[in-house]
Amino acid sequence: MLNCEIHGALDLRLAERPAEPLAPTQVRVAVKAVGICGSDLHYYRHGRVGDFVIRAPLTPGHEASGQVIEVGAQVSSVKPGDRVALNPSRACGVCRFCRAGASNHCENVHFFGSASRWPHMQGAMREQVVVEATQCLAVPDTLSFELAAFGEPLAVALHAVQEAGSLLGKTVMVVGAGPIGALILMAAKLAGASQLIAVDIVDETLAACTRVGATRTINAAKEPDALQALAADKGQVDASFEVSGHYDGLANCIRSTRPRGTIVQVGTLGGNSEGCPFNQIMVKSLHLVGSFRFVDEYAWAVDYLSRGLLDVSPLLTEAVPVARVHDAFALAADRHRAMKVLVTF
Structure with missing residues (x-):
């Protein structure tokens, strides 16, 4: 099968790899669309994400959809076709965090396309991927593979x-209007903001955020008076979401959020x-909370x-x-040209 692999900073290669074996509880999926996330870009541009350094070829991609081509003997939830x-996350279900309903902090999680563990956890940017049946959520023919791949980033936003x-x-403010920020705006609107x-x-x-429901936009570099x-x-803000991953963004959230309001830290x-x-x-008696990945929200998103x-x-x-x-x-x-780019197979 054709595989995308990051070997180090700016070293992305296409390689042929053998197909993985299929266990009785697993499903083989022909990958159709994979979104490029910020962490994928960091691995590609720098060979690392924070402390997670690529030490062996890493297949990126955790925003994926596809079509079932084979199922294990014990699988009945999905069928070929x-x-x-x-769902890129496979939690163990037995550690202390899973038992407490916080599977996003699972001590033994397997998550697509991450160098946070050794051996690295390979992602979905390849022709085929083998997953547990529980990671497959059926989608209707009316939903394109490209839009189905938004399940993961939307789950992050919903969480x-x-x-x-x-x-x-x-009144909700989102600082950092990339794909996750835009999806948080959409989720906040759905929640009644x-x-x-x-x-x-x-x-x-x-401008993209305006298209998905923002009632106001502020360019922080050009409109400092608006932030003041x-x-x-x-x-003046009831709840703010810091998604940019910059302390300047967090500072704006702290200043703009009213006493006893809430700040959600989403960016790294x-x-x-x-x-x-x-x-x-x-x-100001602010409530500051971190938000990491998702739990049940992936199913909600799909x-x-x-x-x-x-x-x-x-x-x-x-x-x-994928050839390109x-x-x-x-x-x-390129943030001036792109919000969400997908690789298709």
Whole structure:
């Protein structure tokens, strides 16, 4: 089978690899579409994501859909020919976190396309992938493979919104208007938020957020007065989501969120924290919570996509054939041209 492999920084190769064996509880899926995520871009551009360094060829890709081509002897939930979205997370179900309902923190999780463990956990950017039947969620013929691949990032967004608590009638601000930020806006609107503010430094991504429901956009680099206005009178925002992964973004959330409001940290923070007003978390009695991956929300995401409750098509920039995978990564890295880029097989 054809396999995309990252060997190190800027070293992405296409290789032929043998097909994996199939266990009785497993399913062989012909991969049709795989989204390129921020972590995939980090592995490609830098050979690492934070402390997770590529030490052997890594197949990226954790936003995937495909078609079942073979099932194990004990599998009855799906059959050959079924179109499926692929949950990239396989939790053990027995560790202390799984037993507590926090499988996103499973001590023994297998997650597509991650160098966080050794041997590395290979992803779905390949012609075929073998998964447990429980990782396959059937989707209708009316949902394209490309849109079905949005199940994973939408699940991340839904989990973040869950962590924020009730948003009914609330003013919500999302700082960092990339694909996850845009999906959080959509999820917050579904949860009943009345005002949806998107903040970024790229006009093109802000325009995409307008297309999916943002009621207001702010370019932080060009409109500092607008951010100052949101910070007036101890803050005008009920709940904010930091998705940019920058301390400047967190600082804007702290300043703009009203006393006793909520900040959800979604982005992976990096850079210099100097100037971030952490003391205001105490002064304003803010609720600061982190949001990591998802739990049950993957099934919710696929259900919402399948029933058309959320239309993510405005976020799909281009589906690029695997033969042009280098072009796909280059496009995905350009925030002025791309929101979500997929590789297709």
